[in-house]
Amino acid sequence: MGFSTDAIHFGQEHDPATGAVIVPIHFSSIFAQKELGEGQPYQYSRTGNPTRAALEKCLAQLEAGRHGFAFASGVAAIHASLTLLKTGDHIVAGDNLYGGTYRLLEQVMKDWGLEITYADTTKLDRVEAAFRPSTRMLYIETPSNPMMEITDLSACGELAHRHSALLAVDNTFMTPYLQRPLECGADIVIHSTTKYLNGHSDGIGGAVIVSDAGLAERVKIIQSSVGAVLSPFDSWLVLRSLKTLPVRMRQHNQNAAVVAEFLKKRAKVVEVFYPGFPANPGYELAKKQMSGFGGMVSFETGSLENAKKVSGALRLCAFSGSLGGAESIVSHPVTMSHSSLTPAQRERSGLTEGLLRISVGLEDVEDIIGDLEQALGRI
Ligand SMILES: Cc1ncc(COP(=O)(O)O)c(C=O)c1O
The missing domain is CATH 3.90.1150.10 (Aspartate Aminotransferase, domain 1)
Known part of the structure; x- marks a missing residue:
């Protein structure tokens, strides 16, 4: 199906109980088990919620990824991506990022043991020069905020992978309608859904989208363990907004x-x-x-x-x-x-x-x- 069709329908089957065409807002925090030990898709809303799941499926499809995760804010999504790394790992980050990302790196992740080098990601030789044997992630925004500089996604993907590092891209400015980093070789796409995805200045949220099953398993564990999940109502707002x-x-x-x-x-x-x-x-x-x-x-x-x-x-x-x-x-x-x-x-x-x-x-x-x-x- 085309992008617009997916934006309206993907992951949003009509409600089997009532026929409702629009995904309901499932406010329930708990889901009853029929039998002890019975496996079922939903148990507790921090771990999984049907409204959030519909949004996560739709976002993954729009970003040409396989797995989506919705967070309570854009910075929570960025934090989840950074905690894929371990203490002592090194990250190369763009020197023209959203200020909150810079603050998170400098005032939180550094204390937690992440080593960081900033580089002008529009200049590939500078990016490559910033890599160390311990570099595990290249983190970029393109266009950059607010100078609107463009970084080559495919070249960054190739470079990161040559150094056994992940390429993470904050795609908030572009949205998947205009740019799909996973198709260009990125491993992780991040969004502040607060911006264009929700699109009406009435909700704070974030998302991480990946394709790799191992990465998805890690993000799922972080999302569920840290618990900075998007609420059912905010998930519904973003899902509604994606249609337009x-x-x-x-x-x-x-x-x-x-x-x-x-x-x-x-x-x-x-x-x-x-x-x-x-x-x-x-x-x-x-x-x-x-x-x-x-x-x-x-x-x-x-x-x-x-x-x-x-x-x-x-x-x-x-x-x-x-x-x-x-x-x-x-x-x-x-x-x-x-x-x-x-x-x-x-x-x-x-x-x-x-x-x-x-x-x-x-x-x-x-x-x-x-x-x-x-x-x-x-x-
Ligand atoms: C490019 C970009 N990424 C991430 C964020 C953080 O998102 P949030 O404010 O939803 O936490 C922002 C916020 O302005 C942003 O502009």
């Missing part, structure tokens, strides 16, 4: 391309970071491994003062730290998503105080542009 993922992503793509062009033509905007510009160094690669350029655009206003003026003047766009909702969301990465980065780390990523990031929403694009136009007028 393709149409939403098409519109996000279309609106973002128009907004990026608009920003490029504004004299008050110093630079625009968008993978859909032919002049972007990652453009050809983006065309190869993505089927659209996505809904995210970052732009440089020139100074903290200018960023304050623009963000403070917005009337339609929400000024907030998230992305992927139906509404347009402008964020200031330095004080929001990337506030845990040190100034040196920020400088290395090219992240300035004047940078704003827009998650281009589904409103009429003229209205989004009108809001940005009037806000830029404050500079």
Whole structure:
């Protein structure tokens, strides 16, 4: 079946008891056993829940994987992936990641004994140079957040495997509709479902998708043992939202391309970071491994003062730290998503105080542009 058909139907059989077409929200925390010792699919909702299971099946199918796991947040999903590693293992991570991932690596996983080297993953020689005999994972985001740099998924998969390491990819920005890392050689795909997958800014969640049965068994043990599972209601919300993922992503793509062009033509905007510009160094690669350029655009206003003026003047766009909702969301990465980065780390990523990031929403694009136009007028 096609992607859109799977997004609506996969893992969502009509309820055998009632014929309900939509998967019910199974709030029950316990499932009665008919007989002592009897094996049955559900026993206790932390370990398995029918609503969550429907979502996990659908997500795995959309990511071209075999096994999906839904978590209470994106960072819980990232944490579960990192705890596949052992104390003393080394990880090579992109130097332009979501700030919360950086915080998790630096403030939690380091104390737990993980060794970490950051590298510019757009430069394969630098990635390879960062590998050690103890490297067990290469962890990347592409496009990166918020600089929108593109990393070669297939090349990273090949490199990681040559060093007996796993390739983990945070696919939150793209969603499986636009990019499927497992098809390009990744071993683990991670999502903050809070963003495009849930898509309506009304739920926090995360997911891990893998194909390998051994990896799946480990993730299942971590999910069940640590217990940071997605609730039945939130699972249902994401499942419902997935049905419109393709149409939403098409519109996000279309609106973002128009907004990026608009920003490029504004004299008050110093630079625009968008993978859909032919002049972007990652453009050809983006065309190869993505089927659209996505809904995210970052732009440089020139100074903290200018960023304050623009963000403070917005009337339609929400000024907030998230992305992927139906509404347009402008964020200031330095004080929001990337506030845990040190100034040196920020400088290395090219992240300035004047940078704003827009998650281009589904409103009429003229209205989004009108809001940005009037806000830029404050500079
Ligand atoms: C790319 C990316 N990955 C992971 C996360 C973390 O997700 P959550 O906020 O759902 O824990 C975020 C949050 O902004 C993100 O942007």
